[in-house]
Amino acid sequence: MGENRERRRARRQPRGLLRKDEILAAAGTLFAEVGYDKATTNLIAAQAGVSPGSLYQFFPNKEAIAHAYAAAATAQLQRVYDTILSPEVIALPLPSFLDVFIDALVAFNRAFPGYLALSVASTISSPLGLALADLRRGIMGRLDALFEARWPAMPSKERRLRGLVSYRLFLALLPLALEGPEDDREAVVGEMKAVLFRYWEPSTGGEPPADMPASGPPAPSAPW
Amino acid sequence: MGENRERRRARRQPRGLLRKDEILAAAGTLFAEVGYDKATTNLIAAQAGVSPGSLYQFFPNKEAIAHAYAAAATAQLQRVYDTILSPEVIALPLPSFLDVFIDALVAFNRAFPGYLALSVASTISSPLGLALADLRRGIMGRLDALFEARWPAMPSKERRLRGLVSYRLFLALLPLALEGPEDDREAVVGEMKAVLFRYWEPSTGGEPPADMPASGPPAPSAPW
Amino acid sequence: MGENRERRRARRQPRGLLRKDEILAAAGTLFAEVGYDKATTNLIAAQAGVSPGSLYQFFPNKEAIAHAYAAAATAQLQRVYDTILSPEVIALPLPSFLDVFIDALVAFNRAFPGYLALSVASTISSPLGLALADLRRGIMGRLDALFEARWPAMPSKERRLRGLVSYRLFLALLPLALEGPEDDREAVVGEMKAVLFRYWEPSTGGEPPADMPASGPPAPSAPW
Amino acid sequence: MGENRERRRARRQPRGLLRKDEILAAAGTLFAEVGYDKATTNLIAAQAGVSPGSLYQFFPNKEAIAHAYAAAATAQLQRVYDTILSPEVIALPLPSFLDVFIDALVAFNRAFPGYLALSVASTISSPLGLALADLRRGIMGRLDALFEARWPAMPSKERRLRGLVSYRLFLALLPLALEGPEDDREAVVGEMKAVLFRYWEPSTGGEPPADMPASGPPAPSAPW
DNA sequence: CATGAATGAGGGTTCATTCAT
DNA sequence: GATGAATGAACCCTCATTCAT
Numbered sequence: 001m002g003e004n005r006e007r008r009r010a011r012r013q014p015r016g017l018l019r020k021d022e023i024l025a026a027a028g029t030l031f032a033e034v035g036y037d038k039a040t041t042n043l044i045a046a047q048a049g050v051s052p053g054s055l056y057q058f059f060p061n062k063e064a065i066a067h068a069y070a071a072a073a074t075a076q077l078q079r080v081y082d083t084i085l086s087p088e089v090i091a092l093p094l095p096s097f098l099d100v101f102i103d104a105l106v107a108f109n110r111a112f113p114g115y116l117a118l119s120v121a122s123t124i125s126s127p128l129g130l131a132l133a134d135l136r137r138g139i140m141g142r143l144d145a146l147f148e149a150r151w152p153a154m155p156s157k158e159r160r161l162r163g164l165v166s167y168r169l170f171l172a173l174l175p176l177a178l179e180g181p182e183d184d185r186e187a188v189v190g191e192m193k194a195v196l197f198r199y200w201e202p203s204t205g206g207e208p209p210a211d212m213p214a215s216g217p218p219a220p221s222a223p224w
Numbered sequence: 225m226g227e228n229r230e231r232r233r234a235r236r237q238p239r240g241l242l243r244k245d246e247i248l249a250a251a252g253t254l255f256a257e258v259g260y261d262k263a264t265t266n267l268i269a270a271q272a273g274v275s276p277g278s279l280y281q282f283f284p285n286k287e288a289i290a291h292a293y294a295a296a297a298t299a300q301l302q303r304v305y306d307t308i309l310s311p312e313v314i315a316l317p318l319p320s321f322l323d324v325f326i327d328a329l330v331a332f333n334r335a336f337p338g339y340l341a342l343s344v345a346s347t348i349s350s351p352l353g354l355a356l357a358d359l360r361r362g363i364m365g366r367l368d369a370l371f372e373a374r375w376p377a378m379p380s381k382e383r384r385l386r387g388l389v390s391y392r393l394f395l396a397l398l399p400l401a402l403e404g405p406e407d408d409r410e411a412v413v414g415e416m417k418a419v420l421f422r423y424w425e426p427s428t429g430g431e432p433p434a435d436m437p438a439s440g441p442p443a444p445s446a447p448w
Numbered sequence: 449m450g451e452n453r454e455r456r457r458a459r460r461q462p463r464g465l466l467r468k469d470e471i472l473a474a475a476g477t478l479f480a481e482v483g484y485d486k487a488t489t490n491l492i493a494a495q496a497g498v499s500p501g502s503l504y505q506f507f508p509n510k511e512a513i514a515h516a517y518a519a520a521a522t523a524q525l526q527r528v529y530d531t532i533l534s535p536e537v538i539a540l541p542l543p544s545f546l547d548v549f550i551d552a553l554v555a556f557n558r559a560f561p562g563y564l565a566l567s568v569a570s571t572i573s574s575p576l577g578l579a580l581a582d583l584r585r586g587i588m589g590r591l592d593a594l595f596e597a598r599w600p601a602m603p604s605k606e607r608r609l610r611g612l613v614s615y616r617l618f619l620a621l622l623p624l625a626l627e628g629p630e631d632d633r634e635a636v637v638g639e640m641k642a643v644l645f646r647y648w649e650p651s652t653g654g655e656p657p658a659d660m661p662a663s664g665p666p667a668p669s670a671p672w
Numbered sequence: 673m674g675e676n677r678e679r680r681r682a683r684r685q686p687r688g689l690l691r692k693d694e695i696l697a698a699a700g701t702l703f704a705e706v707g708y709d710k711a712t713t714n715l716i717a718a719q720a721g722v723s724p725g726s727l728y729q730f731f732p733n734k735e736a737i738a739h740a741y742a743a744a745a746t747a748q749l750q751r752v753y754d755t756i757l758s759p760e761v762i763a764l765p766l767p768s769f770l771d772v773f774i775d776a777l778v779a780f781n782r783a784f785p786g787y788l789a790l791s792v793a794s795t796i797s798s799p800l801g802l803a804l805a806d807l808r809r810g811i812m813g814r815l816d817a818l819f820e821a822r823w824p825a826m827p828s829k830e831r832r833l834r835g836l837v838s839y840r841l842f843l844a845l846l847p848l849a850l851e852g853p854e855d856d857r858e859a860v861v862g863e864m865k866a867v868l869f870r871y872w873e874p875s876t877g878g879e880p881p882a883d884m885p886a887s888g889p890p891a892p893s894a895p896w
Numbered sequence: 897c898a899t900g901a902a903t904g905a906g907g908g909t910t911c912a913t914t915c916a917t
Numbered sequence: 918g919a920t921g922a923a924t925g926a927a928c929c930c931t932c933a934t935t936c937a938t
Contacts (some may be wrong), residue, residue: 037262042935050898051898051899052900053898062932165400173389176388195393195423197423265909274923276925278924280908280910281921284909286908419932456901490912498920500921501914501915502908503922510911512912560935609856609859609862616848617845620844620845621837621840643837643841646874647867649867691902712928714927722903724904726903729900732930
């Protein structure tokens, strides 16, 4: 029987995802399109091409779907971070680092479209209970580690605040970076990098990331 | 008798308006705490200390409550902008301007805690949805005018992008500035100012707003 | 106090009806216009120019209003019957009798517009409980007496059936006789008389009531 | 497996349709018993032996239930008319024709007990309301055609009036023909035929329909 | 395991009725 | 008595969840 399952998995993998993953993919798409609350279980089941009842063979309830989706996203994010936060990347100049960092995160969010919806849902209220708190905690920890690696002298309290703020800033611009015409999306990604670069490195007037738009106007003649 | 009725009405009218305001306040609190959708009319009524049916003596339906709340908020916001965007304030150095600007907007959002939730709520049906879109457009227009006054040389397209991005950044940090311990909230307000200051004036190393925390760590020895 | 009430009644009567009667009149109008169910107590109160609470000073509940209205109508109907069913009228030839009878009943229904609505409401279901059964019973008794006077040889069972059927026929055409252009209404009243005349006097080919239209076409050449 | 699904669907489809019919039957019964407005969805569901939510698997809302019921009734009525109004039946002597006509319509209304309630219901909102108006118009058209076939010399205006009046008369007696002890119902059906026969053929003293009771009393000695 | 009809608690809303003023 | 804001049960409908097949 175990062998049977193995074989089935082996056969299924090529022509698609496993049932569970199909459901999660459907859920992610719907979370992104209509939000967590409006993504009814029937809608998710239909999108996944299964019956409503089948959902509950894999997940005990709707929140568990979100939880599993968040977990899958977190796992993937883990892999992204493993790449991004390698010593070599961390050692890059900040503009280059941001290029890599932001591009990777935007790409990740394109692959997990529901991640943003869940994050924002939990921003407003707490429909998913602790599931998303976990998710956020994981991300915050990563950012914290990143900051520690980059700015070892920074006090931990401040580091945490900056991490939280940075996370929010990123989320704030992410929707603009995922929808709309390609040109606009690229411009927004540039602004994301600019915002974070300037937020992280306030005292330098140095080069922004390569594809960062020259967003600063000539400084007005403010005397300060 | 006519006089009697007059007096009674005089005493009643305020009571009716008071109730209306109580309901709106309750709604605002709940919008902020659980979001528009989860703020059930029964919940709002309970929070306002009235029965479910009483709501409908003042508002024809749930959406109308949100609408009235948004309208009251918008009216107040208008007044805030009238103060903030006076020629004298606009002429202030950017740090001082941001002090006034952000403090006023944060205070406004503290007074109208549900305003943010409504601004973000995507699941509101068309009539109110459109009203909120208008409202957003109004804010964007204000920001655009502000930028134009401050940086007349900036191309309008860029100005609009920056306005949109700034609006999003502000919204993203706002929840952090409204909840949690007082110390943390203040710290976040400082970060808000820092983020916008640096985003708006990237090429100056000048003084950040007065109460802005020294959020920049000593620049790491990045060569750029 | 009793004297006081007397005086008030005396003073009020000239410029309108008593409060109770005003409410009943309002109820009757609304019963006719929107039906018993849709005539909300608030609507009745508003139409009567009193507050919702005042209604309940005169009537214990909505059904009691209908009951009282029906009672008032019945009392008036009683008076109508007292006139109609006088020996002289009963002795009239049937066409003349029907002229008097139908015209009086149509006039009565014009004065008590809600009577029909209540009668029909109770035709469909029994929202008013026994109130309207009483009303119907009273009418049926009258019709029965009428038939007995006119056709003393008719068995009582048949008499009752004919009374019931006649009552229904009358009600069926009444709405048409009360609304629409004057010409149409008159035509309908004519048809009412024709229907009843022919139903009551099947074996005579004699004169229909004076204003009865010549509704019968030349008999087709049916051989029977 | 495909075969399996085929078979299962084959078994299921009827079940779904069965449920739909059960719900419609329950609705029809309740429409007849308490009227459209008082026939709550919970009541209909209970009568059909299902849960409130189940109704909505088959019908989008309460009005749709009435609509479907009316549609089913109309379809059946159409078939009834196709039979009744065949040239052979129309050519029958009036008493025989009325036998067929009334018996068929009464049988139809026994099979669709809610049809009458819907026809009379004035409180139904527009979409269904209009559908029912159409339906009434259809019936009136049928009656008009019937009269034209039978009495070609009759002016069209009078024909329409007689159609309308006849329709009302029929509806007025129908409840009596559907409820109560069997004997009474039969007697009422007899009266229906008598009423219409005499209304339609006033100048003939010929035979009434076969089972028509000898409802006319010996003519009183009225000289006209 | 899959199915999808069935469930029923809960949401927004109405309205007959009550009660503090 | 009069007022009208307040009440809350009940309506129509949705949707997360269950279960017979």
